[in-house]
Amino acid sequence: MLVKIKLLFFIVINLFFTSFSNLFFQNSLSIVKVHNQLFDYVSTFTTNALNIIPILPKIKSSDWEYILLPIIKQMFFVNDLEHNSLVLIKDIKNIANGDLQSNEITTALIRIVTKSGKFHVIEKNKLNEAYITLGLSLEDSLEHCSKDLGLGRYLKAKYLLYGVLTGDARQPFLELQLILVKTGEILWCYKEHI
Structure with a gap:
């Protein structure tokens, strides 16, 4: 689930930067800086989201x-x-x-x-x-x-x-x-x- 969330955020961020980079940013250095900041935010968000979701104990099955x-x-x-x-x-x-x-x-x-x-x-x-x-x-x-x-x-x-x-x-x-x-x-x- 964590991988899917990160992948979804990564796709959205990349679409954003490829579509609007020419309109909002003047040089490539600014784009990389903003991209890194957003990626850090996404990583923090997904890590915090995982801490909220409880991990269920494994039930041991017996014969x-x-x-x-x-x-x-x-x-x-x-x-x-x-x-x-x-x-x-x-x-x-x-x-x-x-x-x-x-x-x-x-x-x-x-x-x-x-x-x-x-x-x-x-x-x-x-x-x-x-x-x-x-x-x-x-x-x-x-x-x-x-x-x-x-x-x-x-x-x-x-x-x-x-x-x-x-x-x-x-x-x-x-x-x-x-x-x-x-x-x-x-x-x-x-x-x-x-």
């Missing part, structure tokens, strides 16, 4: 399915799980100190559980219908696990997979819980840096 697959495989070996039951996978909450792709993490969890064939994941459209029926905003993140359990009961889910990201975004701490919706009992828990 979340690859990272989460071994973790979720541990969950499948919990005793007394009823396979082919409905599971509600809530959006992973990001309360880490930086930007993490919590939507991508949630999507990866849904893909892993769906591909496994162990559970039936409640579809997003059913979840959205429940939000509307219960008078909740689709943006409501249901900050408390108890509200998520109530939503799970409404949707007739057997299990709730609940997750939170905390700590440093460069190496976040992931907490996942598989919860029995009927009683609120935590059947499986994972707490580690990822």
Whole structure:
């Protein structure tokens, strides 16, 4: 962008000098002096303009399915799980100190559980219908696990997979819980840096 701005100013200045140099300036030394002053002004202007425009941080992309697959495989070996039951996978909450792709993490969890064939994941459209029926905003993140359990009961889910990201975004701490919706009992828990 800086190059485009400088190029645009340079073209305008050169057009100005080639078109009007004979009318306004008597000798070539004056033209060079004015040209240099204008070029310095353009350089200062573009440098100051760049200081105003914030530089966005680069978001590190991760292969979340690859990272989460071994973790979720541990969950499948919990005793007394009823396979082919409905599971509600809530959006992973990001309360880490930086930007993490919590939507991508949630999507990866849904893909892993769906591909496994162990559970039936409640579809997003059913979840959205429940939000509307219960008078909740689709943006409501249901900050408390108890509200998520109530939503799970409404949707007739057997299990709730609940997750939170905390700590440093460069190496976040992931907490996942598989919860029995009927009683609120935590059947499986994972707490580690990822």
